[in-house]
Amino acid sequence: MNRILTREQIRRVDQLAVERYGMSGLMLMENAGRNAAKIIRNTYGHTGKAFICCGPGNNGGDGCVIARHLHNAGWSVRLMITADVPRMTDDTKVNYAIVDAMTLETRVLPDWEMQRAAVESMHDDEVVVDSLLGTGFRGEVRSPTAELIGAINAAAKKALVAIDVPSGLDCNTGAPSNTTIRADLTITFVASKIGFTVASASPYVGRVEVADIGAPPELIDEILTEGP
Secondary structure, three states: OOEOOOHHHHHHHHHHHHOOOOOHHHHHHHHHHHHHHHHHHHHOOOOOOOEEEOOOOOHHHHHHHHHHHHHHHHOOEEEEEEEOOOHHHHHHHHHHHHHHHHEEEEEEEHHHHHHHHHHHOOOOEEEEEEEOOOOOOOOOOOHHHHHHHHHHHHHOOOOOEEEOOOOOOOOOOOOOOOOOOOOOOEEEEEEEEHHHHHHHHHHHHHHEEEEEEOOOOHHHHHHHHHHO
16 A cells, blocks of 8 residues: 655654554664665665764664664665764664764764765765654754755765655655755655655655554554544
8 A cells, every 4th residue: 555644644653653552762763774774775785885964863863773784784884963962862862872882983073064074075886865854844954954965965976865754855745945855765664755745845855665664554554544
């Protein structure tokens, strides 16, 4: 079934997965990141290079999980995290601590000048992964993330993969913001998002793949029948 959900329905799926089935947020994040990493490998090769850009929210935590699974599969991985540890969500802190303990090449760069230097170090054989802003985003992208998104779009890279939603795109309306990631591939979780069907989203989402987070399909269908 080709399921399409709104931002609010996705939140409801997460909420009920935790409350009804006892699935922790960390479990859902692990499933999401592991399955996203599998899609990246299936698309771009079972060995390769990735540069993963993570924000402090749960989308950034997904990026840390992706980094770990790509590394374990033999990829060369670099991470940039755009906020200091105190600003990270609890689940993102856990997954950041894991990649840090693994001594993956990870840099915490809250300052735009440092972020710009990191983006300038991207290579044309690296798959760049956008894990900056998630489905909760709406409105305008603030500085320095706005400058960072523009730099990522312009940088040399093998491909640009957005996690859950291209950063800067409203997943409900499909409207781009003042600056928006232009992805070759969007790996979205649970189901495609209603905004992806809007013509204005087309230049930003690229090809869309859905990654499972472990929530029962019956739960997703129940949310669909409830309506947006």
